[in-house]
Amino acid sequence: MRTAISERLGIEFPLFAFSHCRDVVAAVTNAGGFGVLGAIAYTPEQLDVELTWIDEQVGGRPYGVDVLVPGKVDAAALGGVRVAELIPERHRDFVTHLMAKYGVGGPGQQPVGAAADEFARRVSAAGATGLIDVALKHPIGLIASALGPPPPEMVARAREAGVPVAALVGTVEHARRQVAAGADVIVAQGTEAGGHTGEISTLVLTPQVVDAVAPVPVLAAGGIASGRQMAAAMALGAQGVWCGSVWLTTEEAETPQAVKRKFLAASSLDTVRSRSRTGKPARQLATAWTEEWDHGQESPGPLGMPLQMLVAEHAMARITAAAERGEPGALELAGYFVGQVVGQLNQVKPAREVVYEMISEFGEALDRLNRLAE
Amino acid sequence: MRTAISERLGIEFPLFAFSHCRDVVAAVTNAGGFGVLGAIAYTPEQLDVELTWIDEQVGGRPYGVDVLVPGKVDAAALGGVRVAELIPERHRDFVTHLMAKYGVGGPGQQPVGAAADEFARRVSAAGATGLIDVALKHPIGLIASALGPPPPEMVARAREAGVPVAALVGTVEHARRQVAAGADVIVAQGTEAGGHTGEISTLVLTPQVVDAVAPVPVLAAGGIASGRQMAAAMALGAQGVWCGSVWLTTEEAETPQAVKRKFLAASSLDTVRSRSRTGKPARQLATAWTEEWDHGQESPGPLGMPLQMLVAEHAMARITAAAERGEPGALELAGYFVGQVVGQLNQVKPAREVVYEMISEFGEALDRLNRLAE
Numbered sequence: 001m002r003t004a005i006s007e008r009l010g011i012e013f014p015l016f017a018f019s020h021c022r023d024v025v026a027a028v029t030n031a032g033g034f035g036v037l038g039a040i041a042y043t044p045e046q047l048d049v050e051l052t053w054i055d056e057q058v059g060g061r062p063y064g065v066d067v068l069v070p071g072k073v074d075a076a077a078l079g080g081v082r083v084a085e086l087i088p089e090r091h092r093d094f095v096t097h098l099m100a101k102y103g104v105g106g107p108g109q110q111p112v113g114a115a116a117d118e119f120a121r122r123v124s125a126a127g128a129t130g131l132i133d134v135a136l137k138h139p140i141g142l143i144a145s146a147l148g149p150p151p152p153e154m155v156a157r158a159r160e161a162g163v164p165v166a167a168l169v170g171t172v173e174h175a176r177r178q179v180a181a182g183a184d185v186i187v188a189q190g191t192e193a194g195g196h197t198g199e200i201s202t203l204v205l206t207p208q209v210v211d212a213v214a215p216v217p218v219l220a221a222g223g224i225a226s227g228r229q230m231a232a233a234m235a236l237g238a239q240g241v242w243c244g245s246v247w248l249t250t251e252e253a254e255t256p257q258a259v260k261r262k263f264l265a266a267s268s269l270d271t272v273r274s275r276s277r278t279g280k281p282a283r284q285l286a287t288a289w290t291e292e293w294d295h296g297q298e299s300p301g302p303l304g305m306p307l308q309m310l311v312a313e314h315a316m317a318r319i320t321a322a323a324e325r326g327e328p329g330a331l332e333l334a335g336y337f338v339g340q341v342v343g344q345l346n347q348v349k350p351a352r353e354v355v356y357e358m359i360s361e362f363g364e365a366l367d368r369l370n371r372l373a374e
Numbered sequence: 375m376r377t378a379i380s381e382r383l384g385i386e387f388p389l390f391a392f393s394h395c396r397d398v399v400a401a402v403t404n405a406g407g408f409g410v411l412g413a414i415a416y417t418p419e420q421l422d423v424e425l426t427w428i429d430e431q432v433g434g435r436p437y438g439v440d441v442l443v444p445g446k447v448d449a450a451a452l453g454g455v456r457v458a459e460l461i462p463e464r465h466r467d468f469v470t471h472l473m474a475k476y477g478v479g480g481p482g483q484q485p486v487g488a489a490a491d492e493f494a495r496r497v498s499a500a501g502a503t504g505l506i507d508v509a510l511k512h513p514i515g516l517i518a519s520a521l522g523p524p525p526p527e528m529v530a531r532a533r534e535a536g537v538p539v540a541a542l543v544g545t546v547e548h549a550r551r552q553v554a555a556g557a558d559v560i561v562a563q564g565t566e567a568g569g570h571t572g573e574i575s576t577l578v579l580t581p582q583v584v585d586a587v588a589p590v591p592v593l594a595a596g597g598i599a600s601g602r603q604m605a606a607a608m609a610l611g612a613q614g615v616w617c618g619s620v621w622l623t624t625e626e627a628e629t630p631q632a633v634k635r636k637f638l639a640a641s642s643l644d645t646v647r648s649r650s651r652t653g654k655p656a657r658q659l660a661t662a663w664t665e666e667w668d669h670g671q672e673s674p675g676p677l678g679m680p681l682q683m684l685v686a687e688h689a690m691a692r693i694t695a696a697a698e699r700g701e702p703g704a705l706e707l708a709g710y711f712v713g714q715v716v717g718q719l720n721q722v723k724p725a726r727e728v729v730y731e732m733i734s735e736f737g738e739a740l741d742r743l744n745r746l747a748e
Contacts, residue, residue, distance in 0.1 A: 237742075
């Protein structure tokens with residue numbers, strides 16, 4: 001299938017797979033799609049190891065890297081003070097309360113401050129720069145910025161390296177701003193998507209973004225986990241699709257087993273847009289964690305980004321470990337970012353098979369449309 | 375374009391137009407689509423007048439009628455007591471407060487109780503029966519139930535008359551229940567739709583409903599106001615589309631001018647799912663009315679259905695009249711049900727032209743898809 005973007009990137013099928021797992025990235029790229037590694041979890045040194053591994057797997061086929069560059073991180077939170085000190089006592093207390101209420105056991109944690117500064121550094125613009133430097137040393141085909149306009153330095157370096165820059169948006173206004181900031185590809189992400197997401201659905205958002213930024217190519221994201229949904233997105237004018245949730249239940253995914261089982265059992269009603277995990281509205285599995293933070297009587301309310309992210313990830317590491325041991329309270333709290341398509345994910349499959357099924361179903365959907373129009 | 379449902383109903387193009395305005399219904403039917411008159415606003419006698427008028431306009435072309443049959447109306451609210459007496463004092467007071475705060479003038483209103491009982495009667499199952507009786511005396515091609523499973527009596531009478539029954543749903547579970555209750559056509563309505571709507575987007579909901587109820591035909595609703603969006607919906611497996619919002623800014627629509635102007639200026643971010651108009655979550659233009667009821671410090675919170683509907687429609691009649699006179703406070707409060715596609719509605723057009731543009735853009739979208747797949 002040929003769109004301007006599949007031609008430019010040299011891929012067979014304009015299916016973009018966002019994943020934090022290098023195995024998924026390599027598998028999708030090798031199946032004719034385009035894997036994009038989410039780099040947020042890594043230090044620059046770790047990212048270098050991951051990308052070197054991917055390079056060895058894909059034999060020159062194209063893949064990309066996604067860095068999280070938040071546009072509006074509270075500057076004070078990153079201005080020299082130790083980030084952990086900015087977490088209010090009552091937020092720490094609420095986490096302690098939740099751990100006790102749900103009986104989350106396990107070994108005592110290192111204090112929240114220990115890993116905090118490194119973590120906060122990574123989600124800052126300065127931290128992203130180190131990742132960008134490493135990424136551009138590898139033969140990547142695309143660099144993406146998940147939050148806010150790509151910083152001018154990122155755009156300049158990518159241009160120099162001949163690598164197109166993609167940016168995720170949830171509104172037409174943001175799309176225009178991203179293009180003005182130098183984005184070469186826009187990912188229009190609907191409210192049904194997992195992770196940070198706006199309020200407008202993919203069906204409504206995509207054609208508006210396509211018209212607003214033409215001739216800049218647009219990928220659609222949110223609500224796409226099948227060939228029918230891919231055909232729908234491309235009928236809207238998208239040149240390809242950007243999928244995240246569908247990979248979380250693949251064989252290759254490093255999703256914790258306890259969370260994977262919850263995803264396989266969930267319906268499309270079981271997600272919620274909540275600030276409880278990162279400080280910004282992000283769609284995720286509805287869990288006791290989201291319920292307690294968003295509606296619990298004792299909740300102090302989520303902090304902003306990146307402080308809430310720090311609080312949540314620190315607690316989630318412990319919760320996930322306990323859930324993997326089968327502790328029932330931890331199983332109630334455990335969750336992860338996922339879109340409304342979670343209701344379609346009922347079976348563990350190799351990532352390669354997901355790609356092939358989407359290609360095949362896309363063809364069937366197109367045949368059906370053509371028969372209707374006869 | 376031929377789908378099983380367009381063949382069954384004898385229409386050229388499976389585009390269903392839900393409207394409270396008989397002119398829109400007739401115009402869409404005459405343009406090759408299928409108009410569906412929302413009958414909630416009428417007494418049985420008035421409905422008879424409207425349908426007789428439509429019969430005269432459409433020359434035997436098919437159209438339908440939609441009645442609102444709420445599944446879970448509080449029985450006590452309709453059990454012999456005067457409905458107006460069930461509206462708590464503080465809810466009346468809050469409306470008085472809003473009218474004063476926004477300086478809504480105009481003539482004094484008849485007491486809320488005067489029209490209340492007739493209104494409540496109409497939204498009850500018993501009230502709907504009167505409308506169904508009238509509808510089935512006309513040569514209608516479809517009868518739809520907008521809320522909850524169609525009552526057995528409605529299904530039985532429609533069957534007897536050879537008229538298929540359509541039912542709107544927002545979840546897979548509801549779709550299964552509606553089919554079990556006798557629905558012949560399912561309208562899968564995404565969260566982006568105007569009016570009563572669930573939380574799952576059209577892109578995610580439609581294929582799940584199609585698979586769950588096959589071979590029962592499914593129409594997609596929510597987020598559809600263009601040919602590209604119609605093509606997308608049909609790529610998902612829908613046999614047609616059910617559109618409401620797009621008609622509200624047509625020449626024929628009886629939308630108050632003040633509200634029409636707000637629709638034309640609004641973006642897709644300017645809607646909200648709120649209980650403030652009917653007591654159930656319904657997407658509508660975000661206004662001072664929705665903001666005050668949902669987040670105002672003095673708000674007593676919306677009542678259930680039908681009591682909140684009664685409170686809201688009574689106040690809205692006064693607000694709309696004042697907004698039409700240009701009163702600035704009333705203009706802030708005035709609004710109506712509309713979906714996220716409101717951001718696409720920037721121009722007043724004849725309904726016929728909307729149909730022709732959708733048909734033409736549908737063809738273009740299909741051509742583009744076919745070129746990609748070459």
